[in-house]
Amino acid sequence: MNHIDFALVDWSRAQFALTACYHWLFVPLTLGLSFIIAFMETIYIKTGNEEWKRLTKFWMTIFGINFAIGIATGLILEFEFGTNWSNYSWFVGDIFGAPLAIEGIMAFFLETTFIAVMFFGWNKVGKKFHLLSTWLVAIGSNLSALWILVANGWMQLPGGMKFNTDTARNEMINFWQVLFSPVAINKFLHTVSSGYVLASLFVIGISAWFLLKKRDILYAKRSIIVAASFGLPASIFIMLTGDGSARAVAHHQPMKFAAMENLYMGQQNAPLAAFGILKPDPAVPGHKKMDFRYLVEIPDVLSYMAFLNPNAYVPGIYDLVHGNPAQGIPSYNERIAKGLIAINSLSAYKKAKLAGKDSLAAASLTTFEANYKHFGYGYYANRDVHELIPSIPTSFYSFRIMVFLGLHFFALLLVVLILTVKNKIETKKVILYTALWTIPLAYIASMLGWIVAEVGRQPWVIQDILPTIAAVSQLKASSVQFTFWLFAVFFTALLIAEISIMLKQINKGFTA
Amino acid sequence: MFESLSLLSLQQYWWLIVSLLGALLVFLMFVQGGQTLIYSLGKNEEERTLLVNLLGRKWELTFTTLVTFGGAFFASFPLFYSTSFGGAYWVWMAILIAFVIQAVSYEYRKKPGNFLGQKTFEIFLVLNGFLGTLLLGTAVATFFTGSAFSVNKMNLLDLTSGNMPIISEWKGPAHGLEAALNPVNLSLGLAVFFLARVLAILYFMNRINHATIMERLKKQLLHNAIPFLVFFLVFAGWLLLSNGFAVDPKTGIVSMEPYKYLHNLLALPVVAIVFVLGVAAVLLGIIRSAFCFEKCHTRGIWLSGTGTVLTVWALLLLAGYNHTAYYPSTYDLQSSLSIENSSSSHYTLTAMSYVSLLVPFVLAYIWYVWRAMDKKKISTEELQSESHIY
Numbered sequence: 001m002n003h004i005d006f007a008l009v010d011w012s013r014a015q016f017a018l019t020a021c022y023h024w025l026f027v028p029l030t031l032g033l034s035f036i037i038a039f040m041e042t043i044y045i046k047t048g049n050e051e052w053k054r055l056t057k058f059w060m061t062i063f064g065i066n067f068a069i070g071i072a073t074g075l076i077l078e079f080e081f082g083t084n085w086s087n088y089s090w091f092v093g094d095i096f097g098a099p100l101a102i103e104g105i106m107a108f109f110l111e112t113t114f115i116a117v118m119f120f121g122w123n124k125v126g127k128k129f130h131l132l133s134t135w136l137v138a139i140g141s142n143l144s145a146l147w148i149l150v151a152n153g154w155m156q157l158p159g160g161m162k163f164n165t166d167t168a169r170n171e172m173i174n175f176w177q178v179l180f181s182p183v184a185i186n187k188f189l190h191t192v193s194s195g196y197v198l199a200s201l202f203v204i205g206i207s208a209w210f211l212l213k214k215r216d217i218l219y220a221k222r223s224i225i226v227a228a229s230f231g232l233p234a235s236i237f238i239m240l241t242g243d244g245s246a247r248a249v250a251h252h253q254p255m256k257f258a259a260m261e262n263l264y265m266g267q268q269n270a271p272l273a274a275f276g277i278l279k280p281d282p283a284v285p286g287h288k289k290m291d292f293r294y295l296v297e298i299p300d301v302l303s304y305m306a307f308l309n310p311n312a313y314v315p316g317i318y319d320l321v322h323g324n325p326a327q328g329i330p331s332y333n334e335r336i337a338k339g340l341i342a343i344n345s346l347s348a349y350k351k352a353k354l355a356g357k358d359s360l361a362a363a364s365l366t367t368f369e370a371n372y373k374h375f376g377y378g379y380y381a382n383r384d385v386h387e388l389i390p391s392i393p394t395s396f397y398s399f400r401i402m403v404f405l406g407l408h409f410f411a412l413l414l415v416v417l418i419l420t421v422k423n424k425i426e427t428k429k430v431i432l433y434t435a436l437w438t439i440p441l442a443y444i445a446s447m448l449g450w451i452v453a454e455v456g457r458q459p460w461v462i463q464d465i466l467p468t469i470a471a472v473s474q475l476k477a478s479s480v481q482f483t484f485w486l487f488a489v490f491f492t493a494l495l496i497a498e499i500s501i502m503l504k505q506i507n508k509g510f511t512a
Numbered sequence: 513m514f515e516s517l518s519l520l521s522l523q524q525y526w527w528l529i530v531s532l533l534g535a536l537l538v539f540l541m542f543v544q545g546g547q548t549l550i551y552s553l554g555k556n557e558e559e560r561t562l563l564v565n566l567l568g569r570k571w572e573l574t575f576t577t578l579v580t581f582g583g584a585f586f587a588s589f590p591l592f593y594s595t596s597f598g599g600a601y602w603v604w605m606a607i608l609i610a611f612v613i614q615a616v617s618y619e620y621r622k623k624p625g626n627f628l629g630q631k632t633f634e635i636f637l638v639l640n641g642f643l644g645t646l647l648l649g650t651a652v653a654t655f656f657t658g659s660a661f662s663v664n665k666m667n668l669l670d671l672t673s674g675n676m677p678i679i680s681e682w683k684g685p686a687h688g689l690e691a692a693l694n695p696v697n698l699s700l701g702l703a704v705f706f707l708a709r710v711l712a713i714l715y716f717m718n719r720i721n722h723a724t725i726m727e728r729l730k731k732q733l734l735h736n737a738i739p740f741l742v743f744f745l746v747f748a749g750w751l752l753l754s755n756g757f758a759v760d761p762k763t764g765i766v767s768m769e770p771y772k773y774l775h776n777l778l779a780l781p782v783v784a785i786v787f788v789l790g791v792a793a794v795l796l797g798i799i800r801s802a803f804c805f806e807k808c809h810t811r812g813i814w815l816s817g818t819g820t821v822l823t824v825w826a827l828l829l830l831a832g833y834n835h836t837a838y839y840p841s842t843y844d845l846q847s848s849l850s851i852e853n854s855s856s857s858h859y860t861l862t863a864m865s866y867v868s869l870l871v872p873f874v875l876a877y878i879w880y881v882w883r884a885m886d887k888k889k890i891s892t893e894e895l896q897s898e899s900h901i902y
């Protein structure tokens with residue numbers, strides 16, 4: 001049995017998670033605020049009103065402060081695929097690298113070239129060219145999100161590829177299948193719309209603070225109108241795409257779905273756990289089984305949500321681990337055995353080919369291909385199958401809090417838009433305070449979305465094909481631990497600097 | 513169009529593209545070079561702010577080129593990404609951190625509320641300038657001198673040996689930092705460092721309207737051009753006289769070949785011409801700016817910049833073309849990476865090749881914006897009228 005350095009795997013995961021979380025603190029604001037700025041500048045160009053220009057410039061400065069640190073953390077993330085996940089880089093680089101490169105060529109240059117015009121070009125280029133540049137920055141930012149989310153979507157639902165036995169890696173055979181994978185498209189739409197909602201709530205929250213302080217009232221109300229008009233449709237869209245994302249998870253990542261719902265035993269007419277508090281089940285220690293201390297259920301909804309059929313069978317954690325022949329679900333032990341056969345037959349194929357034993361090579365190849373879809377499970381031979389279950393409390397609570405906050409955002413955006421249109425927003429202090437305190441909630445919801453997506457699919461880097469234990473680089477755990485803490489301290493210092501600078505900048509007001 | 517090309521042709525095409533990106537990156541590192549000069553050229557706050565702002569309008573271009581260079585390398589030669597980044601961990605981490613500290617420094621340097629202080633962010637810029645150029649140059653030199661690693665794809669299938677199932681294993685004692693102890697690597701690192709400073713000086717000459725700084729620029733040009741030339745000649749001399757890592761095109765077996773890179777230069781006349789033209793343009797840009805200052809100083813950056821792109825492009829082509837291992841292993845020759853054994857598949861390279869057709873369009877709009885934004889030289893007074901200042 002091979003030796004797995006779990007400390008190395010865990011620190012590598014922790015470092016990637018840390019970088020991704022820090023990166024995601026800054027990206028959603030960039031995605032949405034770039035469009036809000038573009039809307040404001042468009043109004044300025046249309047009306048010629050200098051107040052709209054001042055408004056544009058105020059939010060542009062905030063954008064710039066946020067953008068810089070987003071770039072910094074993004075760089076680390078890109079290179080960490082190589083530094084910490086070297087096996088992964090080879091095993092799927094043929095597919096994963098392409099979106100990353102396209103992101104650079106298509107999106108990053110667009111973004112960074114025109115951002116210079118956006119910030120420094122007010123007196124150097126014509127008004128229309130400046131406006132075009134601002135729009136191109138927004139388009140570039142969102143295009144870059146498309147490509148990285150395509151790459152991430154592919155990791156959740158690998159497709160458009162074939163394993164090449166001679167090069168020992170997966171190779172792309174259909175680019176369009178990678179690009180238009182249902183998971184990738186849903187993920188992109190859901191993620192960017194979450195950025196639009198976050199940015200809208202950010203602008204509304206800051207503007208609410210100005211209204212509470214009775215400062216720059218006209219600017220604040222104009223900011224709210226633009227942000228709420230943008231955020232409200234985005235918050236509806238986020239619910240639609242969220243529904244699509246959850247269905248895709250139910251179809252392609254049933255363990256993640258079961259963990260999100262804490263559904264231990266599968267069932268027909270499965271109810272949705274609308275609200276629940278978990279407690280460990282001591283009857284089966286080590287099985288990660290959780291019971292409900294408190295539960296509010298809605299009958300049939302989970303079956304309907306997952307398969308658009310209230311009578312549909314939704315597999316639970318037990319079914320997936322131990323198998324359910326009646327539902328055609330193999331157990332993890334069966335999949336591990338088949339995965340092991342895939343790994344060993346590939347090894348036999350390579351050795352037979354080297355030795356010139358063509359018939360043995362052909363037979364090994366046939367066996368390999370028949371078992372390839374279980375390949376990744378082979379690395380769990382002689383291990384506890386429960387290692388294949390993700391953290392249930394993390395998935396369950398993250399999902400629920402995200403959904404509840406999403407509903408709160410929709411309601412708030414609706415109320416704020418109506419009150420602003422009716423010109424009553426300044427007098428509604430409760431709403432203004434709620435808007436202000438919703439800013440951190442927007443960040444929490446956004447982060448929880450990624451936690452559901454990424455923690456829920458553990459231990460897979462590539463769903464069912466490559467687990468984290470077979471994807472890492474050959475490093476000392478202590479080395480990765482050192483860089484983890486280095487990044488943790490460094491990113492935290494930069495975050496404090498960013499928040500502090502942003503607060504000072506906001507405090508200067510719109511007319512400074 | 514690209515579908516009909518052979519795998520080798522696509523590999524060569526992508527080595528051409530990746531090398532071009534690498535060459536553009538070295539040129540754009542004038543930003544890093546300039547950052548190391550902010551204290552020697554800017555003697556007071558006003559002057560330093562002018563210098564920082566001139567660099568600050570270009571830093572994102574350098575940064576994006578680095579990111580795209582990494583992405584393109586990953587997409588086209590993933591085994592390099594896997595082997596080098598995962599192996600030479602400390603070098604790449606040092607490079608990454610050097611660039612991360614740059615990314616925030618421009619925007620945060622003078623903003624109120626910056627609790628680390630303006631000086632800290634200026635030190636970050638200087639550090640990025642030193643480490644970014646020196647380490648990247650050193651890392652690129654290992655394309656010719658080699659590194660200690662092994663690659664065995666069968667490791668992925670080995671569940672019985674007691675080892676981690678990892679295909680690339682680094683054998684160097686310091687996960688890449690040992691490269692900095694090799695004098696040849698160091699000479700290229702220092703050549704890149706001084707070249708970046710020379711290019712920065714030429715860029716400042718092109719952009720600054722400030723008599724005092726201009727006088728300092730004139731002095732600094734030769735102070736940096738001479739060490740650049742010395743270190744570049746040391747590296748180039750070593751390169752042309754040294755053994756190289758040859759790949760047998762039929763068997764794929766790697767062996768040492770005397771004067772391999774000289775042979776490559778002779779076997780690839782177009783590359784040789786590009787190399788000679790590049791070196792000549794770099795030198796001409798420097799010489800004209802130094803000795804015909806009044807008339808020529810604004811054009812030096814374009815001449816030396818173009819020369820830099822051509823020279824580095826040619827050097828990287830020498831590393832990968834003509835059946836050469838571009839990322840050689842000194843630990844196990846047969847683990848060395850060539851463009852043939854480390855590339856993506858025919859399908860992926862074809863798909864990516866279509867995307868590469870966007871590159872001229874991207875270069876065109878960068879050029880257009882550059883021209884639109886840099887029509888006039890900038891003085892400290894004019895800087896004050898700007899609405900966004902670093």
